[in-house]
Amino acid sequence: MAELSLQHIDKIYDNNVQAVFDFNLDVKDGELIVLVGPSGCGKSTTLRMVAGLEDISRGTLTLDGRNITQTPAKDRDMAMVFQNYALYGHMTIYENMAFSLTLRGEDPNVIHKKVLAAAEILGLTNQLNKKPAQLSGGQRQRVAMGCSIVRSPKVFLFDEPLSNLDAKLRGATRREILLLHKRLQATMLYVTHDQTEALTLADRIVCMSMGRVQQIGTPLELYDTPNNLFVAGFIGLPPMNFYDVTFEEGRLRGNGFEVSLIDEEKATLADYLHKEITLGVRPEDIDVGSDLPVKVFSNENLGMNTLVHGHMGEALNNRISAKLRGWTSYHSGDLIRVDFKKKHFFDKETTNAIRKEAR
């Protein structure tokens, strides 16, 4: 059982730079939370505060109801996996995995059992006599995870563990982390800037920007109902298309184009009549149709889909990216017509999502 709670956490450095603003999160037992955001958004700082590697300037951190805000890192019963593996090069894999337990003075036979069990889980049994330099990046990261597993901590912390791996290995190791989470049922906090990792791994995602939490929710919630323009633009690949439009007479009028709305959308925008808003459309929510003219300037075949980039509207001055189903072979300069399926609306001033109020 490991329930973690972060309440009103702030991080202010000595030079008065504030890295994290009022961070609130309750992590349930066995939950995998992914902190995602661009570089410098405060996600690693938050993780390091949880680990005890950074002081918490303000706020409270509790683990299973026990206040550990001021508890030294070694007494927090948490294990951290770093991007650069943090392995001892002169020690074998077995010795690396056993090291923390040896320091604790545990019985060597118990250490042996734990190391073999962890190696079995991670598929490292045949590598135990090797040195880290003899292993691939993925294997080294698994060893780093093994070093954490043997300690049986209450909470696992991962700080961008896959960033040093190539794309193929990243995918494989990501699946291993997911399997590991299912097997251990442990509480995990995972930091990444890669939204694919966040969407595939997380039970819940914490999306951060400029030190502030932008949205906390399941991957589907963040993808389907982003709270604001930042989340909408950050989650999803390729990113969402955004257009400045005005809501008039049941239609959205943009720079050289008009988009018709269904009744539900009109109702959502009822308070924004004659006002300027931001329209967001995901590339995968665009289909070839009859509504909006698009002049193609590139056609990227991805196998199952084709990514078409072009300019939209009468003046062809609005950039658009569309992820079309199947294999298409448009050429630069081709004129096609597209329809928007699902649309997202954002307040121009607050950048918050405009949603239909529950009445």
Added chain:
Amino acid sequence: MNDERLIKLDRLRYTKNTTSSRLAILAILFDVLFFVSIYKSDVGTYYYNILIGASIIYNLVFMLAVFLGSEGVKNYKQGYSWLLVALGVIQIVRIFILPAGAHAATVRAGGVQTQVMGDAQYIRVIVYLAVSAVCLFVSAAVNLRKSRALNAHVASLNGRQA
């Protein structure tokens, strides 16, 4: 075989034989104590200088050989145990060559006939050589016992897998 013993045995697969290795290093240390305490600067005879030269060369070779042996036994190599045993025997034999010879020999210094090596120094260097030899023997014995147990364990594991 009970579970604890089996785990202890299985640990040998992944841990170094540090006991044997450290004992061999200890043997080097006592050899160093031996040879730094036998040389006298006030004896300048030709034969004494030759003896010192040979002794220094031998000690360098000895230290290199024992270090090699310590690395070998660290990895449970049985052959290195026999090297350490041979070096241990030589340490015992040395007691009867240089220290014994020096203890029996006399030299005329300042008009007075004195022993090259006094009784106290003689006992001390014998202890150094003897301890060095014992370290080598124990190191070899521990390694032989562990490496045989490890080989048998690995063979049984391989047999089970096959």
